Amino acid sequence: MEGTPKQPKNCSSLVEELVEQARKTALGGQVADYIPALAEVNPDYVGLAVIELDGSVHTAGDADIPFSIQSISKVFGLAMAMQRMDDILWERVRMEPSGQAFNSIVQLEWEHGIPRNPFINAGAIVVSDVLVSHYSASKSAFVQYVRHLASNSAIHADHRVWESEKEHGNRNAALAYLMKSFGNIESEVPEVLDHYFFQCSVAMSCVDLARSLGFLANRGVQPGTGERICDARSAHRINALLSTSGMYDQSGEFAFTVGLPAKSGVGGGIVAVVPDYGVIAAWSPPLNRFGNPSRAVEMITQFAQRLGLSVYT
Numbered sequence: 001m002e003g004t005p006k007q008p009k010n011c012s013s014l015v016e017e018l019v020e021q022a023r024k025t026a027l028g029g030q031v032a033d034y035i036p037a038l039a040e041v042n043p044d045y046v047g048l049a050v051i052e053l054d055g056s057v058h059t060a061g062d063a064d065i066p067f068s069i070q071s072i073s074k075v076f077g078l079a080m081a082m083q084r085m086d087d088i089l090w091e092r093v094r095m096e097p098s099g100q101a102f103n104s105i106v107q108l109e110w111e112h113g114i115p116r117n118p119f120i121n122a123g124a125i126v127v128s129d130v131l132v133s134h135y136s137a138s139k140s141a142f143v144q145y146v147r148h149l150a151s152n153s154a155i156h157a158d159h160r161v162w163e164s165e166k167e168h169g170n171r172n173a174a175l176a177y178l179m180k181s182f183g184n185i186e187s188e189v190p191e192v193l194d195h196y197f198f199q200c201s202v203a204m205s206c207v208d209l210a211r212s213l214g215f216l217a218n219r220g221v222q223p224g225t226g227e228r229i230c231d232a233r234s235a236h237r238i239n240a241l242l243s244t245s246g247m248y249d250q251s252g253e254f255a256f257t258v259g260l261p262a263k264s265g266v267g268g269g270i271v272a273v274v275p276d277y278g279v280i281a282a283w284s285p286p287l288n289r290f291g292n293p294s295r296a297v298e299m300i301t302q303f304a305q306r307l308g309l310s311v312y313t
């Protein structure tokens with residue numbers, strides 16, 4: 001039945017236990033340092049938040065501290081673009097796993113400037129181009145959208161991170177100019193990159209993230225407010241893409257071991273959608289070799305396995 005928790009018991013104590021365990025685990029990995037402002041983040045932060053469709057909130061550790069959402073912004077950007085554009089969007093960005101690093105450039109030339117999916121950087125830059133063309137002020141539209149979804153008007157972009165990415169964004173600029181040369185970017189590249197870096201620099205907490213993406217677990221309707229954010233088909237499509245491409249080149253392994261649609265970011269966050277149950281958001285800055293946060297992967301894996309949450313069961 002829609003909205004019925006699959007496993008309501010002892011969530012809060014499990015969330016506490018997983019954070020405690022994560023704090024003790026030295027999983028290695030390094031905080032992202034290719035964006036200098038991110039390198040300054042304390043690697044010891046650990047947060048976990050679970051929000052169920054019935055509104056129950058379970059949090060532990062640093063679940064209320066905002067951090068740089070980075071690539072998690074690609075989910076919000078895509079949801080906005082899908083609202084504004086029909087299926088023509090899928091001629092400009094595809095729906096296949098890339099099998100490459102999130103910022104890889106090699107595939108893009110072979111495939112004529114059409115990115116494999118909206119959750120690698122090239123795909124998110126195309127989505128940013130859609131937003132720049134469809135909104136007169138795309139950056140403020142983006143921030144208003146996430147504030148509304150998270151019911152938190154204090155959410156804002158971290159300008160230091162934004163500037164830092166702009167200064168060190170040569171690879172993303174290369175992706176954007178290559179796509180422009182193939183005719184897959186409409187607006188001017190600097191304006192598109194400015195939007196892309198801005199949305200990556202938005203700071204949100206685990207609680208904000210878990211609350212904001214509840215609609216993906218509930219066929220497009222935001223559980224707290226009953227507002228329809230997107231149609232059920234769009235929610236299905238976003239979840240499908242998250243399952244196949246949300247964890248970059250570790251998406252196959254994540255599906256194999258966990259089995260939930262999820263998106264990671266180099267700020268150390270991951271959100272995982274559990275259809276008909278709720279959303280899990282975890283944060284710990286050090287990253288593994290795929291650019292996914294090791295402890296956050298571990299906390300979500302444990303939570304899902306212990307409660308038997310998987311879309312493939």
Ligand SMILES: NC(=O)CC[C@H](N)C(=O)O
Nearest residue numbers: 070071102121200265266
């Ligand atoms: N994986 C990520 O979180 C990447 C986002 C980052 N802003 C970048 O463009 O490189």
